[in-house]
Amino acid sequence: MASYIKRGKTWRVFIAKCGVRKSGTFKTKAEAVAWATQEEADILLGKHEQYQDRTFFDLLERYAATVSVKKRGGRWESSRIAAIQQDKLARVLCRELGARHFAQWRDEKLARVSPASVNRYMNILSHVCHVAVNEWQWLEENPLKTVRGPPQPKPRDRRISSEEIDRIILASGYKHDQSPETSRERVGAIFLFAIETAMRAGEIVKMQWKDVDVERRVVFLPETKNGSSREVPLSTEAIRILRQIMQDKGNVFRITVSNLGNVFRQLKARAMIDELHFHDTRHEAITRLARKLDVLDLARMVGHRDLKQLMVYYNATAEELAKRLD
Known part of the structure; x- marks a missing residue:
């Protein structure tokens, strides 16, 4: 400024x-x-002569102002770039920047955050350096090319038992024959809806009535995590939940992602259930849907372009597979 x-x-x-x-x-x-x-x-825009005293902080600043702002999820990325700008790495001159600086930064970061978080940071930094090399000529080469990210943790394979579902619903106060009015009741409805549809929390809370076609049993998602739109088919149970709260317009469940997270944590505490994340509903839903849909239809429904990614969420037990052999 x-x-x-x-x-x-x-x-x-x-x-x-x-x-x-x-x-x-x-x-x-x-x-x-x-x-x-x-x-x-x-x-x-890079219209001025390049100075020799530019730091990595300056590079991050330009990237956030000209690249991140154009991305979907740019606010999320900009906040992480701002965090990196507080680290020692940001004070290194661009002309001196090398793999050793990023390796040291990685090791220091691992002492504070999870390996998965470090990998997300490194993905951002790798693209920052890529743009600096190929478009702005601020760097001669990408110093992150030879820096290994920490090993990825094993994907979660948490299933949700019928008993746990009942306990969450009991804690929420949700009733199958009444319209959910309180935040807890709506989160109970969302929990069941997620297990029926395999939709992500962000997709569910952004649902608008104008995108719901009850007659066709389809909800249209104009914007999803991978950047494309998709239609999600709705089961009879999912339609029943929607009919409970049917309105003419506006947001379907009338709740934000942050509020959903806060209330769900309260429900877990009331139900005395540990190690359960709301996103585990997606694992549970995909595993259930795999009994009914072939792999291509399942991938299309849940929005996975890569079948390997789909396998991360498919967690059928050996007992379930054995029953399908008969």
Whole structure:
């Protein structure tokens, strides 16, 4: 951000952005602001000479301002970039940046967060360096190419038992013959709906009535995690849940993702169930649906383009497989 100082009858403006430092003097502050705004925009677009004292902080700043903002989920990425900018890594000059800096950063990060989180950070950093090499010429090569990420933890294979489902529903106060009104009751309904549809929490809370076709038994999701839209077929039980809360317009379940998470944690505590995540409903749903749908139809329903990814969620027990052999 530019800084402004009034000196007598003139305004002095100073810019320090992405390693570029400039200053100017103007008759009015409005002129100074206009100049600074244009100069900062030009810096972000790479129109200024590249300075030798640019740091990795400057590179991250430009990436967040010009690349992250255009992405779906850009706010999430920008918040993680801001966190990296607080680390020692951000103070290293771009011309000195090497694999050893990222390896040290990785090891220090692993002491504070999970391997999965470190891998997500490293994916962001890898693309930052890729853009810096191929589009901006801020780096000669990608120093992350030779840095290994931590081993991925085994995928969760948590199934949800019928008893646990009953206990969650009891804790929520949800009734099969009454419209859910409280947040707890709605989360109970969402829990059952998720097990029927294999939809993600974010997809469920964003559902709009205009996208629900009860007659066709389909809900249209205009925006999903992988960036494409899809239609989700609805079971008889899923339709029953929707009919309980049927309205003409607006959000279907009238709840946010954060509120859903908070209430679900309360329900788990009331039901005395440990080690259960809401996302485990997706594992349970996909495993159940695999008994009814072939693999291609199942992948299309749940929004998986990669069948290997689908296998992460498919957790049939040996006993269940044995019954299907007869």
